[in-house]
Amino acid sequence: MKKAKIVATLGPSSIDKIEDMIKAGVDVFRLNFSHADHKTHKASIKKIREAAKKLNSKTAILQDISGPKIRIGEINGILELKRGDKIRLVKKNPKSAYDLTISYPEIIDHVNEGEYVFFADGSIRTKVIEKTPDYLVLEVKNDGVLSSRKGVNFPHSNLKISAITPKDEKDLAFGAKNEVDIVAISFVNRKEDILKAKEILKNAHPKHMPWVIAKIETKQAVENLDEILEAADGVMVARGDLGIEVGIEKVPVIQKKIIRRANKLKKPVITATQMLLSMVNSPFPTRAEVSDVANAVMDGTDAVMLSDETTVGKYPIKAVEVLVKIIQEIQSIYPYYKKYEIEDKDAIAASVADLCKGIEPKAIISFTSSGTTVKSIAKYRPKSPIFAVTHSRDTSRKLKVVWGVEEIFEMPKIKDPEKLIHKFIEIAKKLNILKEKDKVIITMGSIVGKEGTTNMIRVVEV
Numbered sequence: 001m002k003k004a005k006i007v008a009t010l011g012p013s014s015i016d017k018i019e020d021m022i023k024a025g026v027d028v029f030r031l032n033f034s035h036a037d038h039k040t041h042k043a044s045i046k047k048i049r050e051a052a053k054k055l056n057s058k059t060a061i062l063q064d065i066s067g068p069k070i071r072i073g074e075i076n077g078i079l080e081l082k083r084g085d086k087i088r089l090v091k092k093n094p095k096s097a098y099d100l101t102i103s104y105p106e107i108i109d110h111v112n113e114g115e116y117v118f119f120a121d122g123s124i125r126t127k128v129i130e131k132t133p134d135y136l137v138l139e140v141k142n143d144g145v146l147s148s149r150k151g152v153n154f155p156h157s158n159l160k161i162s163a164i165t166p167k168d169e170k171d172l173a174f175g176a177k178n179e180v181d182i183v184a185i186s187f188v189n190r191k192e193d194i195l196k197a198k199e200i201l202k203n204a205h206p207k208h209m210p211w212v213i214a215k216i217e218t219k220q221a222v223e224n225l226d227e228i229l230e231a232a233d234g235v236m237v238a239r240g241d242l243g244i245e246v247g248i249e250k251v252p253v254i255q256k257k258i259i260r261r262a263n264k265l266k267k268p269v270i271t272a273t274q275m276l277l278s279m280v281n282s283p284f285p286t287r288a289e290v291s292d293v294a295n296a297v298m299d300g301t302d303a304v305m306l307s308d309e310t311t312v313g314k315y316p317i318k319a320v321e322v323l324v325k326i327i328q329e330i331q332s333i334y335p336y337y338k339k340y341e342i343e344d345k346d347a348i349a350a351s352v353a354d355l356c357k358g359i360e361p362k363a364i365i366s367f368t369s370s371g372t373t374v375k376s377i378a379k380y381r382p383k384s385p386i387f388a389v390t391h392s393r394d395t396s397r398k399l400k401v402v403w404g405v406e407e408i409f410e411m412p413k414i415k416d417p418e419k420l421i422h423k424f425i426e427i428a429k430k431l432n433i434l435k436e437k438d439k440v441i442i443t444m445g446s447i448v449g450k451e452g453t454t455n456m457i458r459v460v461e462v
Contacts, residue, residue, distance in 0.1 A: 001406045002327040005303035011311025018051040025324040027400040028060040060400040063175040067186025070152045073101035085140040118153040122244040155245045163193035176204035181397040184213040189220040191231035217241040234268035266379040271296040272305035280313040302403040336383040349376035356382040367444035373454040438462045
């Protein structure tokens with residue numbers, strides 16, 4: 001089994017291959033709300049749920065909302081720029097081909113002289129040399145070509161713009177009502193962005209709360225990482241825009257920092273962008289891509305994500321299979337049994353990890369209501385597989401993104417702990433997941449099914 005998880009973005013190349021992709025190793029399907037409409041996404045959700053049910057899989061759905069992607073407006077044809085040229089970012093009424101409008105004109109108020117503005121994924125770099133209430137004058141620093149709707153980045157500016165647009169509010173409400181399991185918030189800058197998303201989700205569907213993942217892809221998000229991690233249920237290292245914002249040479253160090261912080265706080269972390277990009281057109285990855293994936297897994301990422309590889313790529317299933325092989329190979333040298341300063345609320349999980357080193361159980365069986373105990377155990381990266389047992393369908397799907405969770409069982413509530421354990425072992429034996437004489441470590445609460453009551457560890461021989 002693989003301990004790190006796989007997130008695959010659904011698109012034209014994979015929409016009719018969902019069952020095969022689950023069989024190949026996909027744990028979570030990502031729906032990109034920058035593309036397609038609600039009708040299309042609803043059909044995709046239905047297909048994923050039906051395939052998961054058929055295969056008896058707890059496959060999760062991640063909704064990735066668009067966020068305020070800043071773009072220039074329409075350009076008549078192509079604008080060729082040379083080093084030293086002057087262009088303007090205007091709030092309204094462009095007067096020449098060198099006047100560019102922007103999707104969020106109020107941003108101009110928050111940009112200062114001396115700061116840089118990047119266009120088209122950073123391929124054109126400019127510097128602000130003059131500011132007025134209505135426009136910015138930019139000096140072009142390198143030759144390049146601009147066309148309509150290209151992206152704009154402000155790597156040095158403190159932009160006071162919400163990560164949740166009116167479109168995102170509608171998308172979040174749609175996701176909540178259709179019971180997606182995880183929601184990724186794009187262009188997060190501060191904890192308030194996460195809190196606002198959670199409030200929208202709660203109001204849309206009070207009885208269903210997805211995990212909210214913060215995409216770290218701006219300089220401000222890196223600077224505010226601690227407060228964002230405190231508010232979010234997990235994070236995504238979104239290396240595309242992040243590389244433009246901070247410089248690509250800084251991304252590997254920031255990636256390691258984010259993963260290390262998220263691991264310590266037992267928040268699931270997904271590493272994304274160009275993991276196996278060459279496999280869009282090739283059945284084989286490059287050696288550099290394999291090393292990139294391997295390093296992310298070694299760093300401690302809970303999951304790795306495929307984007308173009310499975311949306312428009314020629315080999316979506318092959319790309320998943322390659323990820324599985326890389327993850328399994330890394331497991332042979334993985335640095336298990338992480339050490340942290342033990343807090344009271346993690347004492348049970350830390351003790352489980354220590355026990356695993358001594359008795360090497362067949363599995364760790366964690367009876368959980370919300371998934372918190374499972375995340376705590378995963379934090380210490382035990383070598384033994386984690387089996388999660390829950391009465392909650394919502395919890396079971398969310399746990400598909402957590403490192404080390406190899407089996408997930410849904411069982412009805414049984415208040416008597418002894419009866420619950422006996423019933424689980426009976427089911428596991430029938431499924432040939434456990435056999436007689438197997439040793440397992442069990443964690444559960446004295447009040448079965450109540451969140452936050454895990455206080456028991458038992459070593460049991462089946």
